[in-house]
Amino acid sequence: MEVGVVRQRRLADDIVMQLETMILEGTLKAGERLPAERALAEQFGVSRPSLREAVQKLAAKGLVVSRHGGGTFVAESLGSTFSDPLLQLLGSNADAQRDLLEFRHTLEGACAYYAALRATELDHGRLRVAFEALQDCYTRIGTVTRAEEGVADASFHLAIAEASHNAVLLHTIRGLFDLLKRNVVTNIGGMYALRSETRDMLMNQHKELFEAIIERRAEDARTISNRHIHYVQEVLAEGQQEAQRLARAQRRTGATPGAGRGEQVRP
Numbered sequence: 001m002e003v004g005v006v007r008q009r010r011l012a013d014d015i016v017m018q019l020e021t022m023i024l025e026g027t028l029k030a031g032e033r034l035p036a037e038r039a040l041a042e043q044f045g046v047s048r049p050s051l052r053e054a055v056q057k058l059a060a061k062g063l064v065v066s067r068h069g070g071g072t073f074v075a076e077s078l079g080s081t082f083s084d085p086l087l088q089l090l091g092s093n094a095d096a097q098r099d100l101l102e103f104r105h106t107l108e109g110a111c112a113y114y115a116a117l118r119a120t121e122l123d124h125g126r127l128r129v130a131f132e133a134l135q136d137c138y139t140r141i142g143t144v145t146r147a148e149e150g151v152a153d154a155s156f157h158l159a160i161a162e163a164s165h166n167a168v169l170l171h172t173i174r175g176l177f178d179l180l181k182r183n184v185v186t187n188i189g190g191m192y193a194l195r196s197e198t199r200d201m202l203m204n205q206h207k208e209l210f211e212a213i214i215e216r217r218a219e220d221a222r223t224i225s226n227r228h229i230h231y232v233q234e235v236l237a238e239g240q241q242e243a244q245r246l247a248r249a250q251r252r253t254g255a256t257p258g259a260g261r262g263e264q265v266r267p
Helices: 013-025 037-044 047-058 084-092 094-118 121-139 144-164 169-173 177-194 198-214 218-252
Strands: 065-067 070-074
Touching: 013 218, 037 047, 047 084, 047 169, 047 177, 084 177, 094 144, 094 169, 094 198, 094 218, 121 144, 121 198, 144 169, 144 177, 144 198, 169 177, 177 198, 198 218
Parallel strands: none
Antiparallel strands: 065 070
16 A cells, blocks of 8 residues: 655645634735734744745735835735725616625625524624714714725724625625725715615614624525615615606707607707
């Protein structure tokens, strides 16, 4: 029987695995600075040369970036699913906004479902902080900006993704964070103008979603999340229809009587 050679793992490889896990699970975020070399070596219980070797391997993989005199950081690119020019394009295109809501319908429903199943007490605490920040935005009518509300809304949904303990869902939401924030900012102004009850509806929907996750009602959490996105889609569709009707009415202002019977419209 042939036996393969057993290669002893290097300590640096074990450190790499631990740091990769921290990046994957979201403990270390894109753009975040790693603790100082001495502190990190003490935390892992390893020598500084072994830690240095591990960091070099992570840098070779493109996961971290070392800045001369400034420390080592998780690569910013890990948090950017879309480039800034594409963000601008998606944010200004009505069809793309619709597509994003359809994507959110599937993605955030799954996040809510798994968060209700898997969230720890620490996750519940972080989720509560994000929820209360969002509710505070809803109550500060006239003083809160759309940008503030956009950040609070996107942060709440990011907290749900973190609580899902699904690395793919988490990093997808993180990568889309700026796009989600812009989507909220774009939507809320028009929604509030269309329906007076919108602010209360959104407040209650987020409250129901938060409570379903905290109470571990997974199916309810997914249903509530889907209902929330459906409501946004409904209001925005109503706004688009109203805009189309207005545009048609404006075009008709130059029409003469009888134009509809085949007569030419004078400029």
